[in-house]
Amino acid sequence: MVIRVYIASSSGSTAIKKKQQDVLGFLEANKIEFEEKDIAANEENRKWMRENVPENSRPAIGYPLPPQIFNESQYRGDYDAFFEARENNAVYAFLGLTAPPGSKEAEVQAKQQA
Template identity: 60%
Template structure:
């Protein structure tokens, strides 16, 4: 017998959280396994065209207040194209310049 642990979702969640922390973006982590109310809110507020054909959408799902931003794949694409602030509905931060 082999014990197998599938961790892709946890890694995705950690990836999002690490990015937000590294960029000093305030956020609230919501554990839907602990709150049926929060889980149902998440399901209700994902646009129908963004829901999977079968089953429920899996976390991480990202919102800015009540505005749906996207899922992990959308987050990852925005990270790769350097558009995460736009994806999150935030104003881009200007890079600070250091004086010589």
């Protein structure tokens, strides 16, 4: 399974750039395999992202903003959902992945199952 992060390489928004860097940096630091999908440079990526963000996760006005996170084609969430999962040591569950043994998240899951 490959995590796909839809980003905008040429966003004029500093907030969007910081959020994108935060997500990508976390994935890199934790050696989680991912693909960047640039919606600014590739119309197909933009179209696919917009069509595959579920209706209940879209803003009332306009289009969903990057970063948007998918596991293959399954929508996992936006930056706010990612941030919340990270705060709760639940990023692997958020991404639909198994937490590696010895990680904080694996320990939390083991305690919850006990």
